[in-house]
Amino acid sequence: MAGAAAKGKSRPAEGRVRHLPTVWYPLLRPALFALDPERAHRIALEAFRLAGRGYRTGAATAPVECMGLHFPNRLGLAAGFDKNATAVDGLGRLGFGFIEVGTVTPRPQAGQPRPRLFRLPATGALVNRLGFPNDGAEAVAARLRHRRYRGIVGINIGKNAATPLERAVDDYVLALRLLGGVADYVAINVSSPNTPALRELQARAHLEPLLSALLAERLRLGRRHLPLLLKISPDLTAPELAEIAALVRTLPLEGVIATNTTLGRAGLDVAVPAGGLSGRPLKALARGVVSALRSLLGPDFTIIGVGGVDSGAAALDLRRAGADLVALYTGLVYRGPALVRDALRALGDGERASE
Numbered sequence: 235m236a237g238a239a240a241k242g243k244s245r246p247a248e249g250r251v252r253h254l255p256t257v258w259y260p261l262l263r264p265a266l267f268a269l270d271p272e273r274a275h276r277i278a279l280e281a282f283r284l285a286g287r288g289y290r291t292g293a294a295t296a297p298v299e300c301m302g303l304h305f306p307n308r309l310g311l312a313a314g315f316d317k318n319a320t321a322v323d324g325l326g327r328l329g330f331g332f333i334e335v336g337t338v339t340p341r342p343q344a345g346q347p348r349p350r351l352f353r354l355p356a357t358g359a360l361v362n363r364l365g366f367p368n369d370g371a372e373a374v375a376a377r378l379r380h381r382r383y384r385g386i387v388g389i390n391i392g393k394n395a396a397t398p399l400e401r402a403v404d405d406y407v408l409a410l411r412l413l414g415g416v417a418d419y420v421a422i423n424v425s426s427p428n429t430p431a432l433r434e435l436q437a438r439a440h441l442e443p444l445l446s447a448l449l450a451e452r453l454r455l456g457r458r459h460l461p462l463l464l465k466i467s468p469d470l471t472a473p474e475l476a477e478i479a480a481l482v483r484t485l486p487l488e489g490v491i492a493t494n495t496t497l498g499r500a501g502l503d504v505a506v507p508a509g510g511l512s513g514r515p516l517k518a519l520a521r522g523v524v525s526a527l528r529s530l531l532g533p534d535f536t537i538i539g540v541g542g543v544d545s546g547a548a549a550l551d552l553r554r555a556g557a558d559l560v561a562l563y564t565g566l567v568y569r570g571p572a573l574v575r576d577a578l579r580a581l582g583d584g585e586r587a588s589e
């Protein structure tokens with residue numbers, strides 16, 4: 235079992251962190267951006283998979299205890315980048331304290347028809363309507379059993395597109411059963427805009443039975459400690475957010491991930507394809523949700539802040555809005571490994587400044 239939780243809280247430092255160098259990305263980016271976005275992503279993932287072969291464990295940069303887990307630092311890679319956990323070791327070399335793989339569904343599926351991933355370089359954004367293409371829970375679990383990355387690995391779970399909403403609970407429970415043994419935490423994704431009706435699961439009538447079933451399955455799994463977090467949309471109204479927070483507060487759930495991509499297009503004056511928008515235009519929205527959520531949840535729940543982190547300052551902003559941990563995706567596509575370095579530095583400095 236690869237969980238950092240299982241290895242105890244006092245893992246010793248094991249020498250210098252071997253982060254990948256940051257200088258090559260600005261040179262490589264024009265070539266990658268000349269390619270179709272999905273092709274470029276496949277190439278990048280393959281490069282990280284190969285880089286992972288040289289993985290060496292490193293000293294934690296700014297370790298933190300959260301949800302009873304030992305995080306080497308507060309910065310993570312958000313779900314969707316390494317959906318199938320093929321490159322966790324190489325991505326770990328960028329310096330992330332945690333990596334969330336997935337979304338993984340119980341059975342493999344192809345996702346939506348192409349094209350389904352678009353860059354908006356002038357706005358530092360991406361639009362995707364991938365619809366959870368993934369290898370399925372068993373394949374991903376098998377891969378994660380062999381990982382060498384010593385940070386925290388979260389697994390983001392969802393339902394298969396072919397499963398009707400009334401049977402969604404069965405899919406989530408099965409995914410948790412198949413993946414719970416290799417995850418440090420599990421993220422319950424009810425907020426991706428590209429699986430029809432998925433976001434309806436955020437309504438209390440669906441959410442309460444879903445979360446209850448997952449909490450019961452966690453007990454059945456008998457894992458000593460497996461935090462569960464709910465990943466929410468930035469497009470919830472204030473009353474919807476309050477209702478979700480009220481429900482979360484009554485349950486033994488560990489936290490919330492805020493936010494997924496937005497269907498909103500506020501402030502964009504260019505034609506934008508249909509799908510979930512991420513990156514810079516999401517920054518203020520995600521920050522607002524994190525801040526509101528912290529007020530609603532109080533101090534006892536973990537919040538992972540995600541959305542529009544494109545600089546160290548933006549990472550620190552989410553932290554100051556109330557996030558315990560911060561994750562990113564789109565910023566990595568535009569800025570490469572230098573962003574990880576900047577965000578780690580900012581979060582570390584912010585920590586020291588508030589001590």
Ligand SMILES: Cc1cc2nc3c(=O)[nH]c(=O)nc-3n(C[C@H](O)[C@H](O)[C@H](O)COP(=O)(O)O)c2cc1C
Nearest residue numbers: 312313314337362493494512513541542562563564
């Ligand atoms: C191409 C792409 C694929 C994504 N796939 C997933 C996914 O499978 N599951 C999920 O929960 N979030 C997914 N996300 C959302 C991200 O995890 C994140 O919540 C969102 O992009 C906001 O962060 P960012 O602005 O740093 O990208 C995806 C985002 C992108 C850009």
